[in-house]
Amino acid sequence: MSASRLAALLLIACGAAAQNYENSRAVEAIGGEPAALLANITTPALGLPAMQLPADNPPTEAKIALGRKLFFDRRLSFNRTLSCAMCHIPEQGFAQVELQTPVGIEGRFVKRNAPTLLNVGYRPSLFHDGRESTLEQQVWQPLLKTNEMANPSIGFVLATIRKAGDYGGLFEAAFDQGLTMETVGMALASYQRALVAGDSAFDRWYFGKQNDALSAEAQRGWMLFQVKDCVRCHQVGTQAAHFTDEQFHDTGIGYAASMGIRQQAETVRLAPGVEVVPTVSFARPEANDLGRYEATGHSEDRWKYRTPSLRNVALTPPYMHNGSLPDLMAVVEYYAAGGVPHAGQDGRVRPLALTDADKRALVVFMKSLTGQDVRDLVRDARSERIGN
Numbered sequence: 001m002s003a004s005r006l007a008a009l010l011l012i013a014c015g016a017a018a019q020n021y022e023n024s025r026a027v028e029a030i031g032g033e034p035a036a037l038l039a040n041i042t043t044p045a046l047g048l049p050a051m052q053l054p055a056d057n058p059p060t061e062a063k064i065a066l067g068r069k070l071f072f073d074r075r076l077s078f079n080r081t082l083s084c085a086m087c088h089i090p091e092q093g094f095a096q097v098e099l100q101t102p103v104g105i106e107g108r109f110v111k112r113n114a115p116t117l118l119n120v121g122y123r124p125s126l127f128h129d130g131r132e133s134t135l136e137q138q139v140w141q142p143l144l145k146t147n148e149m150a151n152p153s154i155g156f157v158l159a160t161i162r163k164a165g166d167y168g169g170l171f172e173a174a175f176d177q178g179l180t181m182e183t184v185g186m187a188l189a190s191y192q193r194a195l196v197a198g199d200s201a202f203d204r205w206y207f208g209k210q211n212d213a214l215s216a217e218a219q220r221g222w223m224l225f226q227v228k229d230c231v232r233c234h235q236v237g238t239q240a241a242h243f244t245d246e247q248f249h250d251t252g253i254g255y256a257a258s259m260g261i262r263q264q265a266e267t268v269r270l271a272p273g274v275e276v277v278p279t280v281s282f283a284r285p286e287a288n289d290l291g292r293y294e295a296t297g298h299s300e301d302r303w304k305y306r307t308p309s310l311r312n313v314a315l316t317p318p319y320m321h322n323g324s325l326p327d328l329m330a331v332v333e334y335y336a337a338g339g340v341p342h343a344g345q346d347g348r349v350r351p352l353a354l355t356d357a358d359k360r361a362l363v364v365f366m367k368s369l370t371g372q373d374v375r376d377l378v379r380d381a382r383s384e385r386i387g388n
């Protein structure tokens with residue numbers, strides 16, 4: 001049994017006893033405080049540019065609030081157990097740190113790591129393979145996929161919302177056209193655009209010119225990040241930085257998975273921080289994943305994945321599209337070793353001369369990219385009522 005199956009079974013076992021949202025009520029007890037979400041979109045955080053907004057869906061307070069309600073609503077999955085927020089967990093960088101790949105409805109397997117939704121409003125293409133381009137459209141993939149929220153149709157989702165009782169008037173207040181397929185996407189997109197997290201220690205030092213904002217070690221890490229070519233793909237501009245070129249590259253991770261090459265000793269994570277190395281193999285066969293090729297059908301796109309932004313990266317282990325690297329040091333070790341050399345691998349991924357101190361400095365630098373504003377977003381998320 002693989003680690004993710006084991007975790008799935010545990011989740012199902014717990015879920016059976018919690019049909020009436022007892023667990024969610026416990027989460028709700030954490031409490032929270034609404035944040036000025038609309039201002040997150042309209043006033044760029046330090047280090048981030050003005051966000052390009054779709055002309056037909058300008059953000060409003062009403063749309064954002066409605067989107068947040070939908071985001072946390074477990075009734076939007078076929079068996080009323082799974083919300084968007086359960087794979088994009090606010091406390092876990094709006095990603096999922098406890099599993100390499102998330103568990104879908106009824107414990108079903110999902111082949112890729114859940115990416116962070118922080119700053120997702122800036123992404124010109126969505127998913128690890130870039131197969132979707134707008135947040136408005138994107139929502140229907142998790143809502144309808146049989147291994148995620150598994151709704152049988154769009155109409156089914158609209159009927160669920162209509163019948164829910166507590167949405168009365170909210171769609172009408174936010175949109176002239178009321179509840180439609182489009183407005184579900186527009187509301188969820190508006191909330192997600194507000195998940196902006198800039199203003200990190202690095203931003204205050206680099207863009208804010210605050211000399212003491214970044215430790216000497218992190219500054220050395222930044223220097224290495226440039227001379228070792230990391231910055232050529234994880235780009236930084238003169239006015240703002242996304243730490244991505246928004247392009248697709250073969251770094252060897254997808255190739256390694258397809259060829260069954262493992263980067264790490266096999267560990268099974270029982271709980272955060274509790275890992276065991278089993279004496280028998282728990283390995284599942286690797287999921288078939290050809291990356292960008294799956295979106296374009298072009299053979300040269302095989303095993304290419306979108307360069308992820310490194311903003312807030314410290315919050316969202318494990319790393320890479322399949323969650324195969326457990327922490328930032330493992331990522332640095334992976335690059336230092338030159339990836340997994342093969343014909344398609346990007347030439348900039350090559351063996352790097354890095355001392356142990358250099359590697360630590362790179363990790364410290366990446367940890368300095370966590371936005372000060374993330375805490376407010378988490379508290380805001382937890383001000384939402386969950387379960388009804």
Ligand code: HEC
Binds near residue numbers: 082085123
């Ligand atoms: C079962 C877990 C799961 C659920 C539930 C889920 N997601 Fe995701 N989400 C993922 C995974 C995994 C990916 C990456 C998939 C890929 O790249 O093929 C993803 C990707 C995304 C992305 C793209 C992010 C990026 O940087 O490209 C967005 C946006 C998103 N999800 C929003 C949502 C919304 C909104 C909902 C609820 C309607 C939702 N998700 C429900 C697991 C989930």
Ligand code: HEC
Binds near residue numbers: 233250328335
């Ligand atoms: C050729 C472009 C390229 C170069 C050079 C590059 N990266 Fe990456 N990086 C990527 C891509 C593409 C991914 C995603 C791979 C995947 O999902 O399988 C990635 C993933 C990562 C991740 C994981 C992020 C996450 O959320 O999973 C980290 C951390 C990272 N790179 C840091 C670095 C560092 C540090 C360097 C320099 C030593 C570097 N990168 C050099 C393109 C690059």
